[in-house]
Amino acid sequence: MTQKLDESTPERKKRVRRLITALKKLYPDADCALTHDNPLELLISTILSAQSTDETVNKVTPVLFRKYKSAKALADAPREDVEEVIHSTGFFRQKAKSIQGTCRKIVEDFGGDVPDTMDDLLTLPGVARKTANVVLGTAFGKCEGIVVDTHVGRISTRLGVTWSSKNGKDAVKIERDLMEVVPRKDWIFWGHALVRHGRRICNARKPDCTSCTLAKNCPTSETHSATASGAA
Ligand code: SF4
Known part of the structure; x- marks a missing residue:
């Protein structure tokens, strides 16, 4: 699940850019959902x-x-x-x-x-x-890292853009992988967008790969689709 895909770093970076373009279409206003004034x-x-x-x-x-x-x-x-x-x-x-x-x-x-x-x-x-x-x-609008919560960790693992965390749950390792391939200007967006995507489409138990616009850039989409349709 967390093995490094057979793609070079430049190829992975290009795929991440395609994923970000698709995510920006899906969640143009992705932001923090916690109400706060300061x-x-x-x-x-x-x-x-x-x-x-x-x-x-x-x-x-x-x-x-x-x-x-x-x-x-x-x-x-x-x-x-x-x-x-x-x-x-x-x-x-x-x-x-x-x-x-x-x-x-x-x-x-x-x-x-x-x-x-x-x-x-x-x-x-x-x-x-x-x-x-x-x-x-x-x-503070300061980009020093990438928020890795349960949604971001799970989806980044399914997308094959993190590989260092053996169980897909080590947030520090996942963040380090992501910082290598996600452009810095999109670090904040990546976190907000994947939280939204995790709630709407790519949830923990039943990712809805058939209606997911990230599927063509997601190496595990076919696995999940096959599981959902009962294929061996
Ligand atoms: S294709 Fe499936 S596994 Fe990949 S991001 Fe979309 S819902 Fe998640």
Whole structure:
């Protein structure tokens, strides 16, 4: 599933460009679906989105941000109050701990403002490269990496544009492969577009290859089509 295809790097880069052209036709306005008004809100929303849906997070965050309007207010809030508000997003105890730890660090080390570099963001508790890339790309317009969530990892693997992660789940290795072949100007778009594609067409259990416009540039389309039609 994750083996490197028999194509040269220039050939793979050309195929990726064709995929990006098709994705831009499909999702011309691909953007972050998490509702936010500033970098802090996006950071907290992204932490909450782990193992949850954007819809659920978008219902919870207006309540959270109305109650707590700054990193300091969130850091100082009673833990059980935060847990109660974010309860429906799942893993609420761990998420409340991460949110308050992150907010405390933002207050203590960054004067209350979300930092805008990868190195600084990675010092925040509960923030790994995926969250840092979301905040850098969407809130600050800085392209330092590619967001690799479950959709991006799965579809990039099916598309044969990542090969280093043996189980197709190592986000750091997948991101490194993608940064080799996706043009930097499209790094932010790649993440947003594949999240959309994963929800609409290329879902985990039953990718709809017959109606997928990426199929002619996707090496696994025939495998999935054959499986769906019951072929051996
Ligand atoms: S052709 Fe199938 S496997 Fe490939 S991206 Fe489209 S839906 Fe996914």
